[in-house]
Amino acid sequence: MIIPIRCFSCGKVIADKWEPFAKRVSQGEHPKDVLDDLGLTRYCCRRMLLSHVELIDDILKFYGEKESLEVERRS
Numbered sequence: 001m002i003i004p005i006r007c008f009s010c011g012k013v014i015a016d017k018w019e020p021f022a023k024r025v026s027q028g029e030h031p032k033d034v035l036d037d038l039g040l041t042r043y044c045c046r047r048m049l050l051s052h053v054e055l056i057d058d059i060l061k062f063y064g065e066k067e068s069l070e071v072e073r074r075s
Contacts, residue, residue, distance in 0.1 A: 003052055009044035021049050 003018040017038045024034045035046050 007045045007048050014048050
């Protein structure tokens with residue numbers, strides 16, 4: 001869904017690091033090097049970014065379909 005604001009384990013703020021991480025990894029940089037540069041040294045914080053799956057765009061597609069179905073029902 002959406003990247004959590006804080007790490008679930010230690011509470012460090014990680015949401016501000018998601019955009020640079022995703023951008024640099026998509027450009028071909030190794031995730032380990034990017035996480036090191038961003039200052040994420042704890043394995044709990046690193047796993048938050050490494051294991052995150054961006055699903056919000058997929059979910060929003062269904063939300064639009066839901067609204068169109070509700071409009072059809074009202075008519």
